[in-house]
Amino acid sequence: GAVVSQHPSWVICKSGTSVKIECRSLDFQATTMFWYRQFPKQSLMLMATSNEGSKATYEQGVEKDKFLINHASLTLSTLTVTSAHPEDSSFYICSASYRTGGSNEQFFGPGTRLTVL
């Protein structure tokens, strides 16, 4: 149980185009979804927290107009990287959690590797 999927697993795009990444919780309803970015040999950096039906909460330094997050249902959140540039090339990972009364751990998706040419 508690499986999270991401699509696509990798994408290559031209500079200036937009890319949409989907994150789905397959066998549970996620109260909260998180989006992270990870550069090579670095740790995960939280970009934003999103709850179904409400606006995402962005971390300091993350441009909300560039990284659009939509959390339309309890099982789906999307991250759109608008006008992508080479410096946006990174490993994007989503996670989802639900209230269990216990650890409320985050379950991670397999990640999406974005390469902007």
Added chain:
Amino acid sequence: GQNIDQPTEMTATEGAIVQINCTYQTSGFNGLFWYQQHAGEAPTFLSYNVLDGLEEKGRFSSFLSRSKGYSYLLLKELQMKDSASYLCAVRDGKAAGNKLTFGGGTRVLVKP
């Protein structure tokens, strides 16, 4: 804000034991997690501590001291497949959604 420190790299021999330390400073501690991450893959959950003491799970154990802002992950009977990055993450109970802040990760290399 939160500050989480862990060593960058550690090397150990197959069959041995390795202890990865993590120190943290946080304003609203609500649990500490350890994750394992192989290169190019997403993190996988290893352990969770919210109260002081030791949590044992097979070859992996995790310890927490809240008063010292300190945790460690103990890996016993090391296997080659344990070569990975180990991430310490602290949950902020005061933040929206109980977000996690990750340390820089410790790359463990297991040698034959």
